[in-house]
Amino acid sequence: MFHIYCPYCEEHREEEEFHPKGQAHIQRPVDPEACSDEAWGDYLFFRDNPRGIHHELWVHAVGCRKFFNITRHTVSYEILETYKMGEKPSITAADLSEKDKQAGVQAASGGWQTVGARPESEALNKEARA
């Protein structure tokens, strides 16, 4: 159960009040008729499935009925920020890996895998360090 900050209501509310609407920042092509079938198919059906930072569209369905965006970590489920329609995220996957590198974090994008008990995670850590 997420605890979600609605940027319009300006408070944290329970997940029950919201509906997820999939990946954020997917813009409908301005001139659909000019799209190739493949480009139109990509717009319709293809979505990212990242391990780590993901920007998502949500709606405060039983609250203010406003759509807004969430930057969420798909491993830790941490919500890193919420922002209004038309705004850009301040945290992106690219930024985060850069910050991690500067801070000397060993594995890619944080989360439980970095300290896991599994032997393969040790190898992952080594890889990330190199």
Next chain:
Amino acid sequence: MTQVNRLKQGGRIDRSRPLKFVFNGQQYAGYGGDTLASALLANGVDIVNRSFKYSRPRGIVAAGAEEPNAVVQLGATEAAQVPNVRATQQALYQGLTARSTNGWPNVQRDLMGMVGKLSGTFMPPGFYYKTFMAPASLWMTYEKYIRKSAGLGRSPAEPDPDSYEHINQHCDVLIIGAGPAGLTAAVTAARNGARVIFCDEQEEMGGSLLDSRELIDDMPAAQWVDRILDELSSLSNVTLLPRTTANGYHDHNFVTLHERRTEHLGDSAPTGGRRQARARLHRVRASQVVLAAGAHERPLVYANNDVPGNLLAGAVSTYIRRYGVMPGQKLVLSVTNDHAYRTALDWQEAGCEVVAIADARANPKGELVEKAQSLGIRIIAQSAVIEAKGSNRVSAACVAKIDADSFSVVGRVEELACDTIASSGGYSPVIHLSSHTGTRPLWRDDILGFVPGEVKGLTATGGVRGVYPLHEVIRDAADAGVRATLAAGVKTHAEATTLPQVAARQDGEACALYQVPHRKPSMRAPKQFVDLQNDVTAAGIELATREGFESIEHIKRYTAMGFGTDQGKLGNINGMAIAARCLKRTIPEVGTTVFRPNYTPVTFGAIAGRHCRDLFDPERYTALHQWHVEQGAEFEDVGQWKRPWYFPRTVNGKKETMHEAVSRECLAVREHIGILDASTLGKIDIQGPDAREFLGRVYTNKWAKLDVGRVRYGLMCKDDGMLMDDGTTSCLGENHFLMTTTTGGAAGVMEWMELWHQTEWPELDVYFTSVTDHWATMTVTGPDARKLLAEITDIDLDKDQFKFMDWREGTVAGVPARVFRISFTGELSYEINVQANYAMHVWKTLFEHGEKYELTPYGTETMHVLRAEKGLIIVGQDTDGSVTPEDLGMQWAIGYDKPFTWIGKRALSRPDTRRADRKQFVGLKPKDAKVVLEEGAQIVLDPNQSIPMAMVGHVTSSYYSPTLGHGFALAVVKGGHQRMGETVYLPMVDGTVYEAEIVSPVFVDPKGERQHV
């Protein structure tokens, strides 16, 4: 029966409050403050259950949530039955009635036990997979007997008289576990002013301090507990929740707590005035969580370690010191660490004999070891109990010198007569809750256990992170309390943290021992149990690894280790250690399985709370509902709405069947006049200068030229070109429209339009308001509709003034109304919309005037038949998200040349939507007029082809038409529009094959003249 094992004095029980209880039909006595387990031990009951797979006799092993054997069925009456209750967690109350979950005919003489004895290899791991593989059809037969012999708990067959509640809670710091760590953290956070929720699963708060030998601030630990609890309960910023288990740790510090409020009082909640809630589920959103869940003692795995009389060392101390019960007379203790020596001290102080302590360490030393030595207790170094003797009760312990490195017995085996064997292989931190979040636990070699991985917002403290000596626990927990308080944004002040004085204890180092070696290899030795609840043995795990299972998750599933209500509390680490030894890996390399919520079983009542019976799901009623009820309507659920399904009449004392009622209602509409309560239709009010432009973008057809006073039917697609909803939209004013949606689609359409407006076209000036509940809709339909309506309206109903697909404003029955001339039946129809609170008046006025026309109310079933006769679709019944408007043959409702590329248009020119063999919407006329085809039936072109046949479509709607006098259906068929007149076949499950002809989906009045009259 007397309490033979009850000590003359001591314990925290209330000897002034004697209680009677019944176990397996026999009456016993105990005291207030007892658990069912301590009372059974006090009465000398050795066998409390039979094991799950081998039906071996089992006794009580532990004193808390980790108990694997003493799982009972509770309840004196049928309605009060509670399955799978741990006797160690159930407080005793007057008249408590319990029985063993397993054992047939009873636990003392168990026939199934013979099965276990006949052959050690009768039920190897994977037994079910191997034995009952084939034929698959017989599994149902096998399962019945397996379930009977396995004897799982059963649910009550009668309704639960109790009520349950959910509470949403918020706090700065949630502290889980009220042992020394939890108490210290809680009092630290509370003194600093944080809002604290403090929960503990036991009857009494205090955890290990309730049976501790140690002193805090120069007083017995239990006395210090009382003082801290007094202080906490006096603080208004603290909520104390005893008898409350933190069962699930979910995202963003959302924790579910299961509070048992009356289960220590009786079978069901006491009824003094209002019955109080039996249990509460607290849904806590905590800013910070302090996990002070402590550790479970780990038993050693030796031969016959399941015979009654084998207990955990710590549990023995708990029974003696907390409950005043001696679990036996002669004790052999098998240990790997110093702390467990306290059990020998407690045993001897209670006046019974400690035969020996077998210590796996070569050179045990430490304060407690010295104390035991000074009391003259025999300590056998570098040794362990390798086998227990006895069948229904331990009679002796076989102790031998062992070499853990080579996993072998190296010395002579000495048989020591005793009736109790207590073992301690160290401690396993209770990492279950932290693991719920998905974090992987970390193995620590220094404490020989897993500790919680990192979780945001969680601070682990005390035993759960491997800090065991009391003085260190208190320091660690005070620090955790300060950190959590600060992290929650509450300021701390130094004087709030005063550490109590505890003597530092010097413990010797513990050694690693899990499975104890036997003279024989594991496969040949008597059974060495790892998981007592699921009857998983060391040999079973060895076998699994030999058969190629390497992942601990696979070994778990193959052997059933850590399954069920046990969730690997006692056995998991031992099982992993055995797997690691067999696979020649380390424990961290083998890893741990994933713990999932719930930590201990939660009753369905607590999960459901008040969300049951009438409150399970909201029910929506129209303004006319009461009238329908009074007319004896049968109702149908449409979404959350209750809609009249049909109105059966009683003719000559006999109630009509649905078929009879629907036939009568259909003919009434076609021949005279019928009336439908259509209030549930979704209605969305759309206003703004760009409302018309917006409609043009979300609907497939054109809206630019719809005049005020006109109505148009519209189709709504998703951008993939598939139909998602349909309905009519009326132009109320140049910038004002009223859209109707399907009953079930209203909320979705509203959100859909907001999505496009807010995300893609915010520049459009348009607003949407849901007005579904504001208006009641009454459809009068049939040849007499105009005559009836004319009697009670001031609206000019002249057929040339008020045409089909017009709407007019005026009064009906004296109240303001909007009347829409639209038809879902194909007959002359008027949909009268009035404010919902006028609806009943208008409805009754219609019936007063309608009597002479035989005005007949009809329900959704007749509505379906009438619309299907006209080939009118129902979205979601005749379509399924893979149907385009073109598939439906509705090219007339598609504005290909609209300037804006409306939603769905581009997709209609993709190769897949242009395929000639798409399933297309057609009518089906069965060759046999009596046949009503089955909805969902598959359609084939050649019934004689071999199975699997090529299916070319299916029936979407099918009814008997009283108007036509035969059955008819709507269907989708590949390339159906080009197959008019062709014959198709519908093979049924019973072998019958129906023949049908593909026809136009419009069966009645194909030219559509009747709705225009």
